Amino acid sequence: MALTTEQRVRRAAVKLFATKGFHGTGIRDLAQSAKISSASLYHYMGTKEDLLVGIMRECLDRLLLAARQTLETVDDPAGALSALVTLHVMAHAAQPDETRVVDHEVGALSRSARRDIVALRDEYEAIWADTIAAGVAAGVFDAPDPAVTRLALLEMCTGVARWYSPRGPLPLDRLAARYAQLALRMLDCPASPGAGAAERAREVAARVWRTRP
Amino acid sequence: MALTTEQRVRRAAVKLFATKGFHGTGIRDLAQSAKISSASLYHYMGTKEDLLVGIMRECLDRLLLAARQTLETVDDPAGALSALVTLHVMAHAAQPDETRVVDHEVGALSRSARRDIVALRDEYEAIWADTIAAGVAAGVFDAPDPAVTRLALLEMCTGVARWYSPRGPLPLDRLAARYAQLALRMLDCPASPGAGAAERAREVAARVWRTRP
Amino acid sequence: MALTTEQRVRRAAVKLFATKGFHGTGIRDLAQSAKISSASLYHYMGTKEDLLVGIMRECLDRLLLAARQTLETVDDPAGALSALVTLHVMAHAAQPDETRVVDHEVGALSRSARRDIVALRDEYEAIWADTIAAGVAAGVFDAPDPAVTRLALLEMCTGVARWYSPRGPLPLDRLAARYAQLALRMLDCPASPGAGAAERAREVAARVWRTRP
Amino acid sequence: MALTTEQRVRRAAVKLFATKGFHGTGIRDLAQSAKISSASLYHYMGTKEDLLVGIMRECLDRLLLAARQTLETVDDPAGALSALVTLHVMAHAAQPDETRVVDHEVGALSRSARRDIVALRDEYEAIWADTIAAGVAAGVFDAPDPAVTRLALLEMCTGVARWYSPRGPLPLDRLAARYAQLALRMLDCPASPGAGAAERAREVAARVWRTRP
DNA sequence: TATGAATGAGGATTCATTCAT
């Protein structure tokens, strides 16, 4: 089915913001990319910033939703962390442009918009913090500085969006599995998590980002 | 001692490019920040892009230099990797603005400048690749997909520039040690590296970035 | 009874043109104010300028009509001038927005429209000129420079639209009477005009602008 | 002597704002009129609104200054009012563009700027109010509704800017004298004021607006 | 009758850069 003009605009914005940055992307670039006039653009968006905020919010909303849905059915910390990593990596590999925008353009937001977006991001990171803390409390994770470990994990996984290509040699699920393994090693967690957790994460990812299950 | 005007310009640029992005930073911002008129700016730089290239090149040059100097005296793979991580983390924590610019603004470069900068970056990453390969060959590292592991390591360490604050609770050397530990865990490397490697890295860092040894 | 859409448009235009000026009022402002889409607006008006012309013409037509009807039954110059002042003041107090538009936005008209509108205005002012001339000829007015006196009178009376508020302390008929007095003083006219003239003016005003008689 | 670019800009703005209105005047019109590029315009002004505010403030400042200087040496109410009228009329005839801008474009100001400008205008009008009140108290003026009389007087005199032309038949000082006479008649003031007051007003006007004395 | 979609022209303002002084 054909795309709505609004969708075309959104996609053009995502691609351009990811590639050239928010400030590096002109309204004319956007218009040309969406195949409409720059005046028409304003039927489908408010400000250029509104467009940015919309992209960021949707991306973070999905990430939050996916994380919550996944953790609902996972109990053990190793499984939970494994699932979070799987989700995060799949999201960043499946939507590298969206996630790059979220990660790189927070500084381009106005004060009030930034507050909102950062709040969402913090909410998401809190899930990771809780999961790590639970594993440490349960004695299955070793993390002398849990905050540092959390940030190291997140940056490592987020980085996928900066280099992963679907045309590369590594299938997505294998990549995700590799990252889950790395993450558990970082926490010195010997137990392989039940396969269910990662499985569950892949299902949710398939639903939320239409990745191949 | 007072700063040269050229240094003031350079610093202003680093700070602004890191904070607001290359395209988000105007020549007037730069001038104001360097306490100089925008016309005078052009006595101390070529183009705005030249300034950017200069910043990036210096940053990468130092990183390369530091990595090479350090590895000169380190032989074992665990020690080498540990040293690379230490250096990289210290560089990114000590110069978060410079390194953020390097990491975020490659896309703002013109084709030819980008080629140069990316070449430098590749050169640097090749050192990591070699180190990892050596460890795998020696049987002390486990890395089923070495390229993935390398990228995961680099993104993890580079991420430090996005969150580390010298006013935080963690002293820099402790942070670096923690990251080295994480890295070795990721490679499933049991052996603690000789303390000499990290020591050597700290010395080099002190010289190159004036971090406290 | 409910207002026609056309009336809503007209009123919105009058209010906005008076408040923000013709050039300061956007087609979208108009649409929003008339609770209609900006495209629908074009069913009820021609151009934005047509709307302006319509407002001006109606306002001036009424003024002319009222002046002529009033003077039909008034003979003495003092009475005539008194009636003109009464009418003018009541019109400008009762319809401050319309009259402000007429007075302020002539410069926004295209050449041909301006010619028409200015012709109407001149026609109206000619009535004043004639009335003053008649009084001077009859020896009841003293006006060394009749044109100056006419302009002074008109500007004085027109100014009412710029400050009068129906919520102020002064009832409209009292205001009009005060202005009539001022006008006669300016002409050094001792005779109080017959009460009939002002009475007649108030009746006409009541019919033309629905002021309370 | 040749005019500064800044002066050229100011004059162009005054002329255009008076003729086509603030919103009707484009930045390009201004630039063309001042014979510079539209970008260069911004070396000599802040915003378009700043330009407007500057014009208004200077105009009102001069009016206030002139009024105060004049009244310093005038004591009797008739003389004072006569002087105020003379000044006001001369100012509006000598600077019709500036004063038209002040009178017509207050609505184009942003909230805060409007507050400032209206405060100045109120200050000026207070001088008139005081003068009228003094005359009434002294028994030389008859003004049943002093506020109404003040507004009628001001509107009458201000109107001069809307029609007076230096190429017309009436010399400026004669016009001013005529208006002073009209004003005193409006207040039913029999006494001719001492010739000194109007003389003084003309001197001040000559200094402030370079009118011919 | 009513409107969402569409646009070329233009709105004010800022851009990076040059150059004469």
Add this chain to the structure above:
DNA sequence: CATGAATGAATCCTCATTCAT
């Protein structure tokens, strides 16, 4: 060495208007 003056091109966004539905 330093800068005020200058500008063409570009910035984001709004303008009045049309038209197919």
